[in-house]
Amino acid sequence: MSDLTDKVRARAKELLESGEVKLVIGHARGTTPYRSRPHFASTPEQTADLIHDVTCATNLAVYVSKPKEKVAVIAKGCDARSLITIINEGQAERGNVVIVGVPCEGKLDEGGLLERLGFPRQVKAVREEGEEVVVEGTEGEVRVARDEVVMPNCTYCRARTPAVRDELIGDPVPAREEADSYPDLAELDAMTEAERAAFWHEQLSKCIRCYACRNACPSCFCPECFVDEYHPQWALHGGGQFRGNWMWNIGRAQHLAGRCSACGSCQRGCPVDIPLMLLNRWMERATNEAFDHLAGMSEEQKQLAALFRKAEAKVEHG
Numbered sequence: 250m251s252d253l254t255d256k257v258r259a260r261a262k263e264l265l266e267s268g269e270v271k272l273v274i275g276h277a278r279g280t281t282p283y284r285s286r287p288h289f290a291s292t293p294e295q296t297a298d299l300i301h302d303v304t305c306a307t308n309l310a311v312y313v314s315k316p317k318e319k320v321a322v323i324a325k326g327c328d329a330r331s332l333i334t335i336i337n338e339g340q341a342e343r344g345n346v347v348i349v350g351v352p353c354e355g356k357l358d359e360g361g362l363l364e365r366l367g368f369p370r371q372v373k374a375v376r377e378e379g380e381e382v383v384v385e386g387t388e389g390e391v392r393v394a395r396d397e398v399v400m401p402n403c404t405y406c407r408a409r410t411p412a413v414r415d416e417l418i419g420d421p422v423p424a425r426e427e428a429d430s431y432p433d434l435a436e437l438d439a440m441t442e443a444e445r446a447a448f449w450h451e452q453l454s455k456c457i458r459c460y461a462c463r464n465a466c467p468s469c470f471c472p473e474c475f476v477d478e479y480h481p482q483w484a485l486h487g488g489g490q491f492r493g494n495w496m497w498n499i500g501r502a503q504h505l506a507g508r509c510s511a512c513g514s515c516q517r518g519c520p521v522d523i524p525l526m527l528l529n530r531w532m533e534r535a536t537n538e539a540f541d542h543l544a545g546m547s548e549e550q551k552q553l554a555a556l557f558r559k560a561e562a563k564v565e566h567g
């Protein structure tokens with residue numbers, strides 16, 4: 250059991266035993282050793298199932314919706330960014346959310362890991378050792394550099410230590426140097442407008458409109474999403490047709506401008522591998538450059554749409 254898991258369990262138990270919170274939201278082992286699932290502990294005994302390791306990728310802020318009593322969330326940097334964003338948007342009282350921060354050097358991209366390992370392989374356990382992820386399987390042990398198997402967004406994360414938190418379990422880790430330079434957008438930047446349009450036409454044509462991206466996103470909390478409305482019908486229904494898919498994906502990216510924590514949950518959930526993080530990061534760069542605004546990095550932050558001021562810089566891209 251990892252050191253961080255022990256510490257998370259101990260702190261969660263204390264919080265519940267003292268009555269400081271009614272619920273702790275964290276992770277437990279999932280259906281395979283390289284997956285975790287959300288875990289909701291409401292008694293001290295239930296904290297024994299909590300884990301915290303490289304598999305804990307899900308953004309837990311998605312489970313916080315107007316809590317009536319105090320809840321604690323075991324929060325990575327991106328979870329904390331989302332929590333602050335939804336708190337500032339009235340989806341939870343700050344006093345009802347205890348942000349128990351955990352440092353994070355990247356979480357597993359399960360698909361990438363399996364591809365890297367090659368099939369068929371029976372995975373028995375996954376652990377971190379220094380900068381490596383060690384996979385124990387029936388055919389022995391495989392060591393992979395962590396950066397090769399974490400979610401792409403983790404390799405340029407600016408919140409590896411939660412910027413806003415009530416407490417921190419473990420030692421802080423510095424932000425990635427790449428966080429400000431958007432290396433992931435270099436290929437798109439190098440394209441002409443026509444090439445970029447063709448790229449997105451190809452990608453967005455694959456969308457089957459399952460809305461897994463929406464359901465995984467803490468910032469997508471509207472009781473009725475614009476794509477579910479019939480009067481007026483903003484987007485053609487059903488996947489597989491480009492115009493409706495374009496309206497859906499571009500509309501969603503715009504609604505997420507200045508509200509996205511770059512957690513990667515939407516892309517991770519997409520069954521047809523659309524690189525949604527490119528859209529999100531494109532919007533993040535634009536809002537950061539124009540308004541010096543990054544979602545969820547400060548408690549005092551106002552919503553981007555409530556700033557009512559002119560852009561500070563002209564956005565050069567696109």
Ligand code: SF4
Pocket residue numbers: 306325326327328353354355356400402403404406407408409511512513
């Ligand atoms: S985006 Fe950052 S905080 Fe979130 S899982 Fe990746 S490295 Fe961790």
Ligand code: SF4
Pocket residue numbers: 308331462465466467468469505508509510511512513514515516529
């Ligand atoms: S749009 Fe994607 S990356 Fe951004 S907060 Fe939502 S799920 Fe996370």
Ligand code: SF4
Pocket residue numbers: 455456457458459460461462463498515518519520521522523525
């Ligand atoms: S998860 Fe992927 S396929 Fe499903 S609606 Fe979102 S972009 Fe489309």
